[in-house]
Amino acid sequence: MTAEPAPRCESSETLVARLAQAGRAAQRQLARLDSPAKARALHAAAAALRAAEAAVLAANARDLAAGEVAGLSAAMLDRLKLDSARLAGIADAVDQVADLADPAGDIIDSSTRPNGMVLSRVRVPIGLIGIIYESRPNVTADAAALCLRSGNAVLLRGGSEAVRSNRAIHSALVEGLESEGIPAAAVQLMPTQDRAAVGAMLTAAGLIDMIVPRGGKSLVARIQADARVPVLAHLDGICHTYIHATADPDTAGRIALNAKMRRTGICGAMETLLLDAQFPASQAVVAGLLDAGCALRGDARACALDSRIVPAADTDWDTEYLDAILAVAVVDGLEEALGHIARHSSHHTDAIVTEDTDVAERFLAEVDSAIVMHNASTQFADGGEFGLGAEIGIATGRLHARGPVALEGLTTYKWQVRGQGQIRP
Template sequence: MTNVQTTQADELQIKGQKAKQAAAMMGVLPTSAKDGALKAISAGLLHNTPYLLDANRADLDAGRAAGLSESLLDRLMLDEARIRAIADALIDLTRLADPVGQVLEEWERPNGLKLSTVRVPLGVVGIIYEARPNVTVDAAALCLKTGNAVILRGSSSAIRSNMALVSVIREAVATAGLPEDAVQLVEDTSRETASRLFKMNDVLDVLIPRGSANLIRTVVDNATVPVIETGAGNCHVYIDESADKEMAIRIAVNAKTQRPSVCNAAEKILIHQNWPHTAELVAALQWEGVVVHGDEAVIDLADGVLVASEEDWAMEYLDLEAAIRIVSSTEEAITHINTYGTRHSEAIVTSSLQEAKKFQMGVDAAAVYHNASTRFTDGFEFGFGAELGISTQKLHARGPMGLPALTSVKTLISGNGQCK
């Protein structure tokens, strides 16, 4: 056991120190060099697609043998179209402004000192995530564009895919003339190694968990490294009494079924007691294969509805399953969401601008929609390029985390001999 622990610690320490050295070089690189690396990675992914698919197929086979759910297998799966989309996203990222060096504020003091606040890289970013190999590329690309080094720790279910992806990324980064150690993958996926990563304050400047509510809570509760908390998505669609029937049904069905395994999918639907189309909405969801749970009022209004328990209201299904509750007012909907929600994405469907404003200002969430699906909470959809996750906390970053979220600030002061 001692030798195993030593080996685990050695991997983290060796890769951590290499990442710190790489971060020092990355922080001063021009945008053109970083964009060149992203273009090289994009080309490398396309050139190595068969290699990447072989590795991913091995993960999928192992996942099926282990009994992974279809929703988890969908998150894990790569195909040619997904690889092409990931490669295209890297090119899109090169078109976005580099935040590093951006001057946020300038001012001069009465004593002649001139001050400016500028964006700078965070340094070494740790990412711990589950199942989704696309996160491997997104995280590496965002960190590279912002002059950071990154240490990636994915799950055992995607280890073959992640190793193949990081191999391609590192080769492309080196070919572009950047330090390949700016991207590191922790290949030991044990819990013990993850626990050590949580406490690598001498290496990591920030740790970002991306995955299940359990993973995020474990990181938040146990890390000594500063954490940017990304959230599980117990998201809601509230249908107000004035909501257009066709719009409300279209939005609710899309938010629930378009891709149910992701965090911005709606899990709960709240309906005003005076909206007369609840049965039609339930039928539309059931037609799409959704298992519907509901309170007593919903059960009385629609067929085939299961009884919703207290646990249902707080559950993130990540599957074709939803719970519906009838409420008496927008205020009651807000109270329910602020009680059970995860501060991720919430939506109101209404013809009343007054009710929309009340909902948008009263709900505690990173993204609050009026007459639109929650499925738009995404870095690409917000125009940020690739994203590192959806932050549900209120400090430093909130909502889809694009390039600015991976920077900090530094104050530069210029004088002409002033002393205090």
């Protein structure tokens, strides 16, 4: 079942309010379901998605044809493309989310007061979550599954490049969910691609409880600037690796190469390498990166390590390249490294390579990022690698969830107080 088109006379604000109110009502129904019921519904949704393969792939073919006419890049077209294997992977991911532990209802802690009242903090869904995303149609299924498993309703707004694919995937998911008694309004897809509808979502305070953007920097920046609803997101992934004087040379070289070159286009890719002036193998580390095809932009001392390194501009220390380009600086010890990171980090992921545990512990304590690592590649900044099963995104704010946001990050808590007639003196 696809969302009905909005009436022509309906404003974006009225449309979002109508959908949000329906979603909030559906979320109250979800709150009454136990964990097995939600799991059965998601397994049914995955089965329905597999059964709808022909319809989904046909819709995706139309999106691809329109994208080619519109001049989408090869990379964008690849992100958009679905085939039987990719669609099976999307359905498998829904099944996997269904089998994850449900955080809703977990008792975080409890205590008994001297007057006999029993206080408990209980994990509960956030409510109605708005997801605004770009060309990847798999986000339609991933976001729906994560929100529903944690007891939240969701309002999805995908990019115009994947509009037909998103509608076909959404239709199949809702068919499966409804077969298990889940109201269709628990997972809604915005029925219009009008940009004004995004603005209406961002200002729907009191109706939408949280916005999660999934996409490029320009999308996230706009959402963070315009939202009147809490936003869970990160803007840049300016990730640092600091190689301390005591680092093992082989370990340092392997980590630096992997942190940058494994996949250059992900938010956990290293963008700045800091080399301690006392580290004895800096030349070997930078040579390994250069030989692997990475362009290096360095400060004066870094440029002296290898003639292939070009001088860095001031902007390089604040650039998320998402490419085989890396900024490199030589620093005089831990203090200078910490200062550089404090000035330039986007608070996503920062790492230290060292054999000195005291230095490592200080780095872990003082670097104010969502993820801080010791002797590991920043490419591990991923919900699946953290054992969370899936993630809806990475958050770099200081409130609520930080780092990979999975099921627990889609919940909050409330206090439950059980008394026996106590009154306050």
